[in-house]
Amino acid sequence: MTVLILTTEEDVTADMVVVHLHACAVPVVRLDPADLTGGAALSGEYVHGAFRGHLSSGGRLVSLDGLRSVWVRRPGIPASRAARPSPWLTEESAQALYGMLRSSGARWMNDPDAAHRARHKPWQLRHAQSCGLPVPATLITTFPQAAREFADRYPDLVVKPVSGAHPQDPPRAVPTSRVSPDADFAAVAFGPTLLQRRVAKRADIRLTVVGERLLAARKPVAADAHPDEVDVRFASTTAPWEPAEVPPRIAESVRAYMRGAELAYGAFDFVEDADGTWWFLECNQSGQFGFIEVDTGQPIARTIAEWLSRPVAPRPTRLNGANSAVS
Incomplete structure (x- = not known):
């Protein structure tokens, strides 16, 4: 059975895991959702109470029934590299891809x-x-007065983003910074600010x-x-x-x-x-x-590869009105 890795084409971290999967003779398919509907394709059929689905990426075709695990590593925005990308196409592609993958019974990471x-x-x-x-004492606020009062209680503070990296291409890391003792917290009113005791x-x-x-x-x-x-x-x-x-x-x-x-x-x-x-x-x-x-x-990469390689647990199926397990 196959391991599916959802990530960008250039992902050295994923490459480290793929090396171990190949060493164990575990089939691997990499797919970037951004490549829908050009370099990647999908199809799913729901007929007579059964589901059959397939994915195609990089010239490889894989049956969704043949997936043992899905590693959601660093996937791109679905269909963002399509000939005519749009928010509507992104939503359609995301629902189709992730909805079908949920129908596969594969394990998720x-x-x-x-x-x-x-x-x-x-x-x-x-x-x-x-x-x-x-957890260090933390305040997330848009009230300048709340920030000033928090600084009075915890004079040594750092400030960091609530969401993480700044959304640009490529994403820019925003460092955690120490707050000056004479900081003016008026700007807190313009966006949520995370203050934390250093x-x-x-x-x-x-x-x-x-x-x-x-x-x-x-x-x-x-x-x-x-x-x-x-x-x-x-x-x-x-x-x-x-x-x-x-x-x-x-x-x-x-x-x-x-x-x-x-x-x-x-x-x-x-x-x-x-x-x-x-x-x-x-x-x-x-x-x-x-x-x-x-x-x-x-051995972090090897440990991830071992987790992804574990056999899929039997899924219940309905036979003659009763639940049974099939391998």
Whole structure:
């Protein structure tokens, strides 16, 4: 049975997993939804109580009944590269593609509905709290007065985007920045602003979760690092990421987070304070992992390939009015 990867043509992270799938002789088809209705095509037939569907991409034809898993890695906007793209065509293509894939019985990494919900940072923060993960004091507001009062309570703050990368082509990363003590919060009225208590960190933590497998990496903060260097992506340190042990309570809470979010994959960002407490920052349901694997040697790509390669569970079918399982 085949693994379907929904991603752009140039995706080095996906390439790392494909290498392991090929080594295990697992068939793989890559499809970018943006290529509908030109370089990719689909067809589904609902007749006599049964469903039969097919996808075509890059000259490969795959039966939807023959899919064992679907990895929603970094898919493009459906039909955005069509000869005449339009919002209507995008919606039609999205409903056709994802609706048919849901009819296949394949396993998802990650289910699109669950991933869409899980990407909302306000939801993440509340879900992390409910799972017992330490979350720094946070305010999301468009009230300048609320921001000023929050700054009075927590004088050392950072500001970060609510949604993540700035929507341009290619997307531009917006760094987390330290808030000046004399900041004027009047501009908060023009858009939701996320303020968060700065944690004086001694290390950054990236915890990659694949199914039940937890793979943690730690990057220590240099002793002479400037306190304004709050975003590890833009830090001046050249220290590599190193493998790390996951505290048992964090492991329990993270697994609860994944179950509640209905995710099979998640890339968690924490910061570790001087007491060794891991503070939750966010969970990216399609986060990169290649840089972690390169530094640490952790088998993240292989672990993903193994999850995608697992046999499909038998699906119930109806025979003579009774439910039965078929392989």
